[in-house]
Amino acid sequence: MYRYDEFDEKFVRERVAQFREQVQRRLDGSLTEAEFKPLRLMNGLYLQLHAYMLRVAIPYGVLSADQMRALADIADRYDRGYGHFTTRQNIQFNWPKLVDTPELLDALADVQMHAIQTSGNCIRNVTSDPLAGVAADEVEDPRPTAELLRQWSSLHPEFSYLPRKFKIAVSGSPNDRTAVFFHDVGLRIVRSQSGEVGYQVIVGGGQGRTPVIGAVLRDFLPKGELLGYLEALMRVYNLHGRRDNKYKARIKILVRALGVEAFRSEVDAAYAAAPGPSFELEREELARIAAYFEAPRLPDRENVVGLSCVVRAKDPRFLRWLGRNCSTHKVDGYSAVTVTLKRVGGEPGDASSSAMRTLAALADEYSQSELRVTHEQNIVLPHVASRRLYSLWQELEGAGLGDGNRGLITDIIACPGQDYCALATARAIPVAQGIAASFAAPQDQEDIGPLSIKISGCINACGHHHVGHIGILGLEKGGQEFYQVTLGGDATETPAIGERAGPGFSSSEIVGAVERLVARYREQREGNETFLETYRRVGLKSFRESLYAADT
Amino acid sequence: MKSEPMHAAFVPQVLTANSLRDGHVVFLDRHGGWAPRLCDAAVARDEAAVQALMDLLQGAAAQAVEPYLLAVLKQANGSWQPVEMRERRRVQGPSVGPQASTHGACALAT
Ligand code: SF4
Numbered sequence: 001m002y003r004y005d006e007f008d009e010k011f012v013r014e015r016v017a018q019f020r021e022q023v024q025r026r027l028d029g030s031l032t033e034a035e036f037k038p039l040r041l042m043n044g045l046y047l048q049l050h051a052y053m054l055r056v057a058i059p060y061g062v063l064s065a066d067q068m069r070a071l072a073d074i075a076d077r078y079d080r081g082y083g084h085f086t087t088r089q090n091i092q093f094n095w096p097k098l099v100d101t102p103e104l105l106d107a108l109a110d111v112q113m114h115a116i117q118t119s120g121n122c123i124r125n126v127t128s129d130p131l132a133g134v135a136a137d138e139v140e141d142p143r144p145t146a147e148l149l150r151q152w153s154s155l156h157p158e159f160s161y162l163p164r165k166f167k168i169a170v171s172g173s174p175n176d177r178t179a180v181f182f183h184d185v186g187l188r189i190v191r192s193q194s195g196e197v198g199y200q201v202i203v204g205g206g207q208g209r210t211p212v213i214g215a216v217l218r219d220f221l222p223k224g225e226l227l228g229y230l231e232a233l234m235r236v237y238n239l240h241g242r243r244d245n246k247y248k249a250r251i252k253i254l255v256r257a258l259g260v261e262a263f264r265s266e267v268d269a270a271y272a273a274a275p276g277p278s279f280e281l282e283r284e285e286l287a288r289i290a291a292y293f294e295a296p297r298l299p300d301r302e303n304v305v306g307l308s309c310v311v312r313a314k315d316p317r318f319l320r321w322l323g324r325n326c327s328t329h330k331v332d333g334y335s336a337v338t339v340t341l342k343r344v345g346g347e348p349g350d351a352s353s354s355a356m357r358t359l360a361a362l363a364d365e366y367s368q369s370e371l372r373v374t375h376e377q378n379i380v381l382p383h384v385a386s387r388r389l390y391s392l393w394q395e396l397e398g399a400g401l402g403d404g405n406r407g408l409i410t411d412i413i414a415c416p417g418q419d420y421c422a423l424a425t426a427r428a429i430p431v432a433q434g435i436a437a438s439f440a441a442p443q444d445q446e447d448i449g450p451l452s453i454k455i456s457g458c459i460n461a462c463g464h465h466h467v468g469h470i471g472i473l474g475l476e477k478g479g480q481e482f483y484q485v486t487l488g489g490d491a492t493e494t495p496a497i498g499e500r501a502g503p504g505f506s507s508s509e510i511v512g513a514v515e516r517l518v519a520r521y522r523e524q525r526e527g528n529e530t531f532l533e534t535y536r537r538v539g540l541k542s543f544r545e546s547l548y549a550a551d552t
Numbered sequence: 553m554k555s556e557p558m559h560a561a562f563v564p565q566v567l568t569a570n571s572l573r574d575g576h577v578v579f580l581d582r583h584g585g586w587a588p589r590l591c592d593a594a595v596a597r598d599e600a601a602v603q604a605l606m607d608l609l610q611g612a613a614a615q616a617v618e619p620y621l622l623a624v625l626k627q628a629n630g631s632w633q634p635v636e637m638r639e640r641r642r643v644q645g646p647s648v649g650p651q652a653s654t655h656g657a658c659a660l661a662t
Contacts, residue, residue, distance in 0.1 A: 027572065029614050047617060049642045050651075052575035080651055095651075097574040347649045418638060419646040427641075429648045479637050 012109045015116065019043050020102035027099065044115025045101055049422050054093045054101065055118040056108060060128035060146040060170070061089030061373040065363040068371055070111040072356035078104045083356070084420075085341060085349040087413060087464055088167070089127050089373040090118060094420055116154070121162045123153035123234075127169045129177045130374040133293060134336045134382045136328040140189045140197050142172035144290040145226070148282075151289075152227050159234055163241030164249035166234075167206075174493065179375060181205045181214045181495035182467060184251045185230065190220065198222045203233065203263070204255030207461035211497045212252040215260045217267065223286065224279040232271035236263070296368040298331050298383060318393050320442060321404030326389060329382075335389060337367070337381040338374070338406045339396060344436045347429050348414040349377030358399040366392050375464075376413055376452075378406065408445040409453060409518070410436040413464055417457025417474060418481075424457035426474025426481035427507075431455055434511040439518075448518055451531045454489070467491035469532045470517060471498040472510065483510040487517070487543055488535045499540050501547055513547055520546035563623045563635065566593040567605050568642075569616035577642055578616060584608040586616055590632055590643050595624065 019039070026036040040046075046053045056071070063071075071091060075083050078100045079093040086092055096104055108114055117124055126146045133141040149168055153159060159166070169178040172189040180186035186202035199221040205214025221229055240258070242248045255263045327336040339359065341349050351359070359379055363371045366388060367381035374380060384392055396402040405411050412435060415421065417428030432455055439445055454468030458475070465471030471486035483505050486498030505513045518531075520543055525534045535543065567580035578586035579593030587593060596602040602621065609619060623635040634640045645651060 033617050047570055047575060049638075050575075050577055050645055051570070082650060095575075099573050350649060352650075418641050419648055424638070427647065433648065476637060481637070 009109075009112070012112075012114050012116075015043070015114070016102060016105045016109055019105060023098060023102055038120075040098075040101075041119040042116070043101075043105065044118040045096070045098075046119065047422065048094070048420050049418070049424075050420065051095045052098055052101070053420070054096045054104065054115055055086070056091050056093070056113060056115050057118050057125040058089050058091060058113075058373050059150050060126055060132065060143055061130050061375075062132075062143065063371045063373065064111075065360040065369040065371065067111045067113060068356050068360035068363065070107060070113070072353040072360065074104055074107055075353040075356065077107075082350055082352045084347075084416060085351065085373050085377050085379070087349075087375050087377060087415070087462060088125060089130075089375055090125060091373070092416075094416075120160075121164050121166075122160050123149075123156070123162075123166045123168060126150050126153070127167070127178060127183075127375060129171055129173060130338075130372040130378075130380045131177060131327060131336055131382065132172060132372075133295060134327075134329055135173050135175075135177075136330050137173045137175050138330070139174070139191055140172050141290070141293055142170040142178075142187075142189055143293045144286055145187065145189065145199075146170045147289045147292075148227070148286055149230075152230075158231075158238065162234075162238060163243045164246065164251075166237075166251065176491075176493040177374070179464070179467065179491040180493075182207055182211075182464075182491060183214065185233070186214050187226075192220050196222065199226060201229070201233075204252040204260075205495075206250055206252045207464060207466045208250070209247060209459045209461075210250075210252065211461070211466040212256065213495045213497060214252075215255065217260070217264055224283045227282055228274060228278065229267070229271055232274055233267045235270050236266045240266070295331070296370075296383060298334055298368075298385075300333065317397070317402065317404060317442070318390060320446060321393055321402060322389060324404045324408065325406045326384075326386075329384075329386075331383075333386055335384050335386045337384050337389070337392065339379045339381065339401050340403050340406050340411055341378055341401075342405060342411045342436070343400060343403060344410055344440045345433060348412050348432050351379075355399065355401060358395075358401065362392060362395060376411065378411070404442070405445055407450045407452065409439045409448050409451045410445055412436060412453045412455065413468070414455040415457050415463035417455070417463075421457055423460060424474070425459075425476045426457055426483065428455040428457040428463055428472075428474055431472060431474070431483065431507070431510055435514050438511050438515060448522070449528075449530055451518075452491075453514070464491060465489070466497050467495070468498060469535070470514060472514075475504065477504070481507045483507070483513075485510075485513060485517075485547065487540060488532065490532060501540065501544050503548075516546045516549070517543055562598055564625070564632070565596045565602055565605070565621045566590065566624055566632070567609055567619055568593075568622045569619035572615050572617050575617070580605060580608060580612060580619075584611050586612060590624070590634075593632070595632060 025031045044055045079095045084092045126149045128142045128146045132143045166184045168185045169183040170187045171178040171180045182205040188200040190200045201218040202214035203217040325338045366384045368383045372380035412432040414428040414432040418424035453470045454464045455472040456463035456465040465473045467489040473484045485501040489498030490496040571578045581587040582594040624632040
């Protein structure tokens with residue numbers, strides 16, 4: 001894993017000391033809220049519906065077991081015993097007290113963590129593939145690039161006051177697990193025809209009130225040119241991005257207004273005008289960083305899931321988990337294991353301090369002390385010897401974390417919604433719980449197969465509803481919650497924005513609506529078709545009919 | 553007499569904020585302190601009372617963040633509840649998870 005150098009360490013400590021003073025001055029009244037608010041936001045501290053909320057950065061979703069334990073301790077000491085993993089691979093604490101925050105930030109700094117760049121109009125925490133360095137389909141590990149970008153963007157003076165927030169994702173595999181087409185900039189590590197490794201640059205994707213699939217800006221950007229090119233891109237955005245209207249300030253609006261061609265020419269011109277690229281420097285720096293991400297030395301293992309353990313394990317729950325939650329590892333004899341934080345009856349993405357400690361202990365025992373956070377609000381143990389999968393699963397199962405539901409209908413993404421979020425127009429978590437309860441039977445989930453339901457509590461779309469196979473957007477109408485359904489969204493390398501199905505549903509109707517959609521899929525599917533495949537074949541109309549059948 | 557049309561149309565208000573130190577939802581009480589429960593809030597039933605609340609706030613503002621007036625309605629059981637859905641949720645606390653309805657409970661109780 002990447003380790004901060006002394007400079008990083010010193011900087012984070014200084015920042016905490018600075019914030020401690022600012023908090024003190026706020027408490028004694030020398031700072032007004034208007035003066036203090038931008039300072040607390042710069043340190044990740046929001047004010048939500050019921051309390052302050054601290055958003056902690058987890059760079060590209062990578063956590064050590066010690067860091068996970070520290071998060072558990074923080075949850076116990078400064079929060080109410082739990083935390084919420086977000087769709088941006090971060091963790092949020094829902095109940096920190098302002099007076100405790102400096103101490104909390106110090107506790108984070110002890111394990112090389114912080115809450116910088118989790119708010120404000122800057123380049124936010126860079127996200128990446130939770131299977132980085134592990135996935136069998138990988139062209140190259142995306143983490144060194146993500147770390148390079150983190151260092152480059154951290155407190156970059158030119159990019160600290162952008163027109164609006166800016167999100168970058170880096171994917172290293174043809175199969176995209178980062179929603180790369182839905183970021184302000186998405187980078188895909190690709191191989192050119194001559195075999196050279198570089199980047200495909202995607203720009204102007206995003207969700208929120210204006211969902212847009214990113215456009216390819218450069219098909220192939222050689223390594224070494226990344227920072228220079230991105231700097232040019234950011235400069236064009238900084239100059240032309242609309243600062244007059246918050247809703248039109250994201251780069252997607254600029255790219256759309258100019259057209260991709262014109263935007264590309266602007267970037268090319270800015271790139272040409274910039275002082276010569278620091279080609280060699282960037283390559284050297286990337287190589288220096290990459291050394292930190294060298295794969296752990298995994299002892300040789302037989303390439304079997306310990307056949308004996310499968311035989312021993314007549315338990316269908318284990319076999320289902322094995323099929324759904326375990327991914328092929330680059331190294332023979334190993335697997336990457338996804339632990340879903342989607343227990344039926346639970347809150348999507350929430351983990352109690354005891355679950356965090358269990359995961360940390362299991363990471364120590366089974367996965368080289370490493371964990372990853374996914375944008376689907378799950379946790380990955382990236383390096384598990386396949387023959388130990390059964391014993392790992394038994395431990396997970398004992399802690400209530402053994403569900404084999406990854407990618408299934410109960411693996412629902414939901415934002416905090418109006419149970420926590422000050423911006424929400426409706427709740428999201430209870431809808432997720434209602435749907436999960438309705439499809440709680442494992443055989444049912446298996447029969448339905450891959451189906452992603454994503455729920456947002458307002459138009460800001462933190463729950464990624466636009467890219468859910470079934471997307472649900474919570475709104476308020478006449479003083480009541482009501483839910484709009486979109487269909488056919490896709491966050492992967494075959495990106496699509498869901499189509500609005502029709503009028504919305506009340507909170508008591510929404511679960512039934514999802515049940516009817518699923519029933520329609522089961523009637524219409526051919527062979528092994530997934531929900532999305534069926535939807536793409538038969539189209540919106542048939543599903544719409546199922547939704548509104550009762551009205552006609 | 554409370555039957556004047558202006559008063560009949562007036563929606564009662566309370567002053568709410570988040571406490572500066574811990575961020576929790578609070579309501580201004582009759583003594584100018586911040587109370588964690590809506591049932592302890594000072595309810596203004598006319599414009600003059602709203603003005604009185606604003607005066608009271610002067611002394612309490614330093615301990616709270618972003619105070620604002622909140623419209624409330626008296627329920628059949630005699631308790632007060634915010635008019636807006638969002639504000640009801642804010643008063644009631646999360647409806648799910650370990651913290652479900654642990655604060656503001658008296659707002660809905662008798
Ligand atoms: S989508 Fe809306 S309700 Fe949900 S977390 Fe984002 S801002 Fe809050």
